[in-house]
Amino acid sequence: MDYVFHWNIVFAKMPQLLHGAFVTLHVSVLSMLLGIVIAVLLAIARMSDSKKISLPATIWVEIARNTPALFHIYMAYFGLGAFGIHLSPYFAVLSALVFVNAGYLTETFRGGFQSIPPTQYHASKSLGMTSMQAYMYIILPQMFRRIYHPMTNQFVWSILMSSLGILVGMNELSGETQRLQSLSFRTLEFFIVAAVMYFIITRFVLFAASLIAGRVFRGDV
Amino acid sequence: MIEICDVHKSFGDLEVLKGIDLEVKKGEVVSVIGGSGSGKSTLLYCINGIEDIQQGKIVVDEVDVHAKATNQDRLRQKLGMVFQQWNSFPHLTVLENAALAPRIVLKKSKKEATEVARQELTHVGLGDKFDEYPSRMSGGQQQRLAIARALAMKPDYMLFDEVTSALDPELVGEVLDTLRMLRDDGMTMICVTHEIGFAREVSDKVAFFHQGIIEEIGSPEQVISNPCQETTRKFLSKVLH
Ligand SMILES: Nc1ncnc2c1ncn2[C@@H]1O[C@H](COP(=O)(O)OP(=O)(O)O)[C@@H](O)[C@H]1O
Ligand SMILES: [Mg+2]
Numbered sequence: 001m002d003y004v005f006h007w008n009i010v011f012a013k014m015p016q017l018l019h020g021a022f023v024t025l026h027v028s029v030l031s032m033l034l035g036i037v038i039a040v041l042l043a044i045a046r047m048s049d050s051k052k053i054s055l056p057a058t059i060w061v062e063i064a065r066n067t068p069a070l071f072h073i074y075m076a077y078f079g080l081g082a083f084g085i086h087l088s089p090y091f092a093v094l095s096a097l098v099f100v101n102a103g104y105l106t107e108t109f110r111g112g113f114q115s116i117p118p119t120q121y122h123a124s125k126s127l128g129m130t131s132m133q134a135y136m137y138i139i140l141p142q143m144f145r146r147i148y149h150p151m152t153n154q155f156v157w158s159i160l161m162s163s164l165g166i167l168v169g170m171n172e173l174s175g176e177t178q179r180l181q182s183l184s185f186r187t188l189e190f191f192i193v194a195a196v197m198y199f200i201i202t203r204f205v206l207f208a209a210s211l212i213a214g215r216v217f218r219g220d221v
Numbered sequence: 222m223i224e225i226c227d228v229h230k231s232f233g234d235l236e237v238l239k240g241i242d243l244e245v246k247k248g249e250v251v252s253v254i255g256g257s258g259s260g261k262s263t264l265l266y267c268i269n270g271i272e273d274i275q276q277g278k279i280v281v282d283e284v285d286v287h288a289k290a291t292n293q294d295r296l297r298q299k300l301g302m303v304f305q306q307w308n309s310f311p312h313l314t315v316l317e318n319a320a321l322a323p324r325i326v327l328k329k330s331k332k333e334a335t336e337v338a339r340q341e342l343t344h345v346g347l348g349d350k351f352d353e354y355p356s357r358m359s360g361g362q363q364q365r366l367a368i369a370r371a372l373a374m375k376p377d378y379m380l381f382d383e384v385t386s387a388l389d390p391e392l393v394g395e396v397l398d399t400l401r402m403l404r405d406d407g408m409t410m411i412c413v414t415h416e417i418g419f420a421r422e423v424s425d426k427v428a429f430f431h432q433g434i435i436e437e438i439g440s441p442e443q444v445i446s447n448p449c450q451e452t453t454r455k456f457l458s459k460v461l462h
Contacts, residue, residue, distance in 0.1 A: 122271055123308035123367075127322035127374060128298035137321060141312050217312070 003188070010189045013180050020176030021197050027094050027165070027172060028158035034094075035101025035154075042102060043109035057106065064103020069161050072096035077168045089170035097158050104154055112147035113139075145217045152209040156202045163198075173197060222246050223268065223378060223411075228277035230260075230267055237263045239433035240277070245378070245411060245426075250404050252420035252441075253413045255430030256456060261413040262305075264430075265380045268411070269293075269300045282377070298326060301371030305383040307363040309355030315342065316351040319370045327374065334373075341369040345399050361392030365399055372403075379403065381412040417460055421445045429453045 010017075045057035064072075076099075077092035087095065116139055124134035163174035171179075173194055181190035223245040230238035237260045245251050253261050266272040268279055270286045270293040279286040284296060310318050319338035323329045329337070342348060345365040355363050364384055371379060381400065385393045397419050403410065404423050414420055420427055420441065427444040429437040429452075437443075437450045448454050 117306075117308075119304060119306055119308050120310070122266075123304065123310075125271060125294075126269060126297055126300070126302035126304075127371065128294055128326040129322060130294050133325055137325060138310055142310075145312065 005189055006186055007189055007193075009184050009186050010180075010193050013184075013190075016176055016180060017173070017193065017197065020171060020173040020194075021201060023090075023171055023176075024159060024162050024173040024198075025201060027090065027097065027162050027170075028155065031094055031097035031101050031158050031162075032155050034098045035105055035158075036151075038098065038102035039105035039109055042106040043113065046106060046110055047113070060099075061103045061106050064100045065107070069096060069100050070164055070167070072099050073164050073168060089165060089168040089175075092168055093162060093165045093170050093172070096164075097161060100161070101154055101158060104157075105151070108147045108150045108154070109143075112143040115146055116142050145213070148209070148213055148217070152206060155205055155209075159202055159205065160198065222280075222282065223409075224278075224280040225264075225268070226278045226280075228264070228267060228274050228279060230263055230272065230274045237433055238267070238274075241433075241435060243428060243435065243438070245409060247377075247409055248407050249425045250410045250412065250423050251426045251428065252424040253411065253428045253430060254415070254417065254420060254456070254460075255436075259430040260433045261430050262382050265302065265382050265411065265413060268380060269297050269302055294326075298374055299377040300380060301374060301376035301378065302380040303364070303367045303371055303382065303384050305386050307355075307360065307367040307384075307387075309358075309363045309366055311354070311356055313355075314351065315347060315353050315355065315358075315366055318355065318366055319373045322370070323373050337375075338369070338373050341372040342366070344372070344402075345369045346395070359392060360388045361395045364388065364392075364396050368396075368399055368403075377409065379408055379410045381410060381414070383413050383415060386415060415460060417445060417457065429456065431456070 042057040042060060045053050046061070048054045073093055073096040076087055076095045077089065080087060120138055120142070121134050124138045125131070129137070162172050165172040166174040166178050169175060177190050177194040181187045184190075225241055225243040228238050228241040229236065241264060243251070253264070255261055263272060267274050268281070268286065274287055281296060281300065284291055286293065286296060310321070313321065316335065316338055319342055320334040323337050324331060324334035339351065342351065345368055347362060347365055347369060350358065350362065355366060358366070384400075385396050388396065393416070397416065400410070400412065400419075401423060412420070412424070424441050426438060427441050428435050429444055429448070429450070431452050437448060437453045444453065445457065448457060
């Protein structure tokens with residue numbers, strides 16, 4: 001036990017690490033936004049009575065939820081590469097995360113939507129609201145607060161899973177850490193600092209989320 | 222005036238309404254009684270166009286509810302409806318519950334909408350609950366909120382679907398009192414109810430539903446005190462013990 005920590009080497013590379021952290025945040029935010037948009041469409045498709053429409057959505061959800069995220073990244077990077085479609089590491093990781101996020105969020109949205117009693121819609125309509133207004137003011141606000149926590153969890157998952165970018169040479173936080181430590185051999189120091197940065201990022205996201213929730217969601221459901 | 226002519230309504234193969242005729246004039250209170258599953262709720266849903274019909278016609282103030290050209294959202298502005306389950310909007314305060322539709326549907330200013338909401342809430346005895354959330358109120362209070370929320374739209378007609386059936390017995394009275402008050406205000410109402418005593422007291426007309434048809438209709442004295450149909454008598458003896 002005579003390992004001597006050398007933190008100065010790590011701090012000297014802080015700008016690169018911070019850039020890596022920025023890329024991590026960037027790719028996970030984007031994967032959430034795109035995932036949400038696709039998940040809304042998939043959730044609507046899954047609730048369709050037509051098998052032709054619901055089946056593809058079901059297949060997407062089942063694959064995304066029951067296979068490792070690592071495989072999706074490999075599929076996007078090496079798999080598509082075999083067909084002559086060459087994605088950059090960034091886009092390979094992004095599309096894999098979007099794929100998985102969309103799969104999980106579809107179920108979250110569907111569950112949230114089905115948890116709102118249809119009588120809320122009837123009551124809205126009976127007050128003369130258009131369907132659009134009933135969704136805007138009554139259904140979606142209630143649905144949103146029910147799916148809020150699963151959504152922040154998914155966001156944290158995206159941040160942590162983007163570290164798989166290390167395997168395709170992406171310059172997010174883990175990839176950057178890997179590159180820097182291999183130049184200096186201060187492996188432990190670099191990964192400890194990176195871990196702390198991940199921790200700060202996810203705590204920050206959760207904190208911001210609860211702050212927004214406290215402002216937006218009043219009353220009980 | 223609400224005119225219901227020979228209305229038939231089916232869910233798939235199940236014919237729920239089998240030719241309903243009913244007329245409700247301005248200022249009238251019509252009570253609808255009958256066993257569970259006889260189609261009473263369905264009729265109310267058809268009147269305000271939440272459900273479509275297969276045959277016949279429902280006309281509200283000269284407007285055919287189910288005609289293609291009818292703007293049903295607009296029509297519902299004058300047909301207030303209150304349900305067995307009060308359906309408060311849980312994410313809004315009591316005041317917001319009542320002010321929302323006047324603001325977004327009638328396009329009143331926030332100030333005007335709040336004002337009319339305050340008035341109606343005070344009218345039903347919720348003047349001290351404006352900033353409360355519905356989940357913190359009793360069923361009776363929430364049901365009165367539902368009534369005030371509908372009244373804030375200044376409807377010409379009110380449809381009540383067993384509004385006391387889901388309430389604890391000790392809370393029924395406050396809601397019935399609210400309905401009596403509306404009758405005294407001259408509101409035109411259709412009340413689906415199991416409260417036979419209340420129906421006898423407030424109604425101009427009572428309609429007895431049985432398996433999708435109106436088996437008997439007339440004044441409360443006729444239908445409740447001296448029913449001429451065997452099915453009506455059976456039903457009444459069951460609910461009156
Ligand atoms: N949305 C629906 N789909 C299928 N059947 C329905 C629906 N709504 C009501 N019914 C059926 O219609 C019949 C009448 O229901 P309802 O109008 O609710 O009766 P009531 O209010 O007199 O108890 C019942 O047999 C009920 O099961
Ligand atoms: Mg009913």
